[in-house]
């Protein structure tokens with residue numbers, strides 16, 4: 728989480744400066760984690776509270792991993808992953824400054840975030856698979872997002888290399 732969305736500084740504007748760049752430092756993403764196999768953490772869906780650098784439990788029902796996997800068009804490596812990162816945009820954060828062009832910027836931002844996940848994972852001998860094939864309504868519903876003001880943009884699985 729630190730490498731993908733960690734907050735290094737809060738400026739006087741105020742805006743956050745993080746370990747990834749973002750157009751206008753808008754940082755429109757909220758990160759959700761599907762945690763399956765991480766020592767010391769109960770499996771389930773969590774949200775990352777970037778400023779506090781903490782996880783908030785969202786849903787720890789046992790079926791949640793399979794539901795997220797189904798929303799990812801049954802790509803089974805989601806269910807088998809140690810952790811799956813899910814990045815959802817709160818589009819207003821970008822839109823209020825850049826209007827429609829902000830829609831372009833969130834996708835560029837997502838690329839940086841996911842690339843940092845690839846790099847961070849590599850350094851601990853883990854692998855990542857980016858995912859853009861998912862059912863928008865299904866994944867947004869699971870996360871309680873309305874699909875208009877907030878919606879999932881990108882997903883990345885992480886697991887140990889074998």
Ligand SMILES: Cc1cc2nc3c(=O)[nH]c(=O)nc-3n(C[C@H](O)[C@H](O)[C@H](O)COP(=O)(O)O)c2cc1C
Nearest residue numbers: 799800802804841855856857858859860861881882
């Ligand atoms: C934008 C994007 C979307 C992707 N979506 C998926 C996906 O939904 N499912 C999947 O298995 N791989 C997905 N991938 C992974 C690519 O298939 C993979 O990066 C490519 O085959 C090259 O393999 P490598 O990353 O191991 O070099 C995606 C990659 C990117 C960059």
